[in-house]
Amino acid sequence: MSATDTPTLPPTRAERRAAKKAAKPEKPPRRLMSAKGAITFILGLQLCIALFLMGRDLMAAIPHIAWPSSQPGFDTPVIPGDQTRRYAPRDTPLRPADEGNPARPYRSTGDMPARLSFEQDSETLTITGQIAQGDAERFSDFLEAATGGIDTVRLNSPGGSVQDALAIGRTLREAGYDTLMGAGDICLSACPYVLASGTERRIHDAAQVGVHQHYFGTNTALPAFLAVEDIQRGQGEVMRYLDDMGVDPLIMQHALVTPPDEIYVLLPEQLTGYNMATP
Numbered sequence: 001m002s003a004t005d006t007p008t009l010p011p012t013r014a015e016r017r018a019a020k021k022a023a024k025p026e027k028p029p030r031r032l033m034s035a036k037g038a039i040t041f042i043l044g045l046q047l048c049i050a051l052f053l054m055g056r057d058l059m060a061a062i063p064h065i066a067w068p069s070s071q072p073g074f075d076t077p078v079i080p081g082d083q084t085r086r087y088a089p090r091d092t093p094l095r096p097a098d099e100g101n102p103a104r105p106y107r108s109t110g111d112m113p114a115r116l117s118f119e120q121d122s123e124t125l126t127i128t129g130q131i132a133q134g135d136a137e138r139f140s141d142f143l144e145a146a147t148g149g150i151d152t153v154r155l156n157s158p159g160g161s162v163q164d165a166l167a168i169g170r171t172l173r174e175a176g177y178d179t180l181m182g183a184g185d186i187c188l189s190a191c192p193y194v195l196a197s198g199t200e201r202r203i204h205d206a207a208q209v210g211v212h213q214h215y216f217g218t219n220t221a222l223p224a225f226l227a228v229e230d231i232q233r234g235q236g237e238v239m240r241y242l243d244d245m246g247v248d249p250l251i252m253q254h255a256l257v258t259p260p261d262e263i264y265v266l267l268p269e270q271l272t273g274y275n276m277a278t279p
Helices: 013-023 035-066 135-145 162-175 191-195 224-244 249-256 268-273
Strands: 084-086 117-121 124-128 152-156 178-181 186-188 201-203 208-211 262-265
Touching: 135 162, 152 186, 152 191, 162 191, 162 224, 178 191, 186 191, 191 208, 191 224, 208 249, 224 249
Parallel strands: 124 152, 152 178, 178 201, 186 208
Antiparallel strands: 084 262, 117 124, 208 262
16 A cells, blocks of 8 residues: 555544634634723713702702791891891892982882992982892992092892902002991992992991802802812902901801801891991
8 A cells, every 4th residue: 555545534623623713714813992982982971970960959059949948038127146047149138218218219129220229319329129230330330430539339139249349348448438337228238248348337237248159150060079179269369358458357156157048137237246247
């Protein structure tokens, strides 16, 4: 028998497996995520975070909506130790105007202008209404066009925009005006920052000055740490402003513990003690 007639042995099982494996085409390496998938994932994650934060803020607000403040109404007289009252910027009942006080014909803050109105009578400028965004610029324009010498600014406002109140206050201090509150006038929320700007600050015992927490324009869609940072920065700016005006920043202790839907009404002796009212 010649060498060419030698029978061929069938391949072993191991050889068959190796040949089968070698015949398979190699698959390209799998990428973990495409660029489009990564972008979609990040956007979805951001949406989930925003929904979570908005839901948390909504849950925190529900108790205030369902069970509003149980404090007495704003028209209830205050006494030492009982000075916190319910407060709604657009619907706060006011005391009847005292006789001989025609400049205050309002039964509630809802009757007041939705943004500041300016009325000059001789050397006194009366500022009335809510402090809306942009009122600081309107006030500067009014002063530029005003005729005659103004030396006193009378206030009657439920408050509003903190930043505009601070800007108006700095304008008043720069001009060297006094501030005044007559019997029955109110100055609440952000308004006391305008009041603090007077070189002299005269406040009638029957006037009402009140403070509470502010929002400082915080965006609820921001992460919590950024929202807190904005609030703290705003509070620091207010305290620095009060110190510049000669008012004791400790007056803020009452504001920081009073929720936005309530107002802490300061007594005459507190106004004098914090130097909000000058002797």
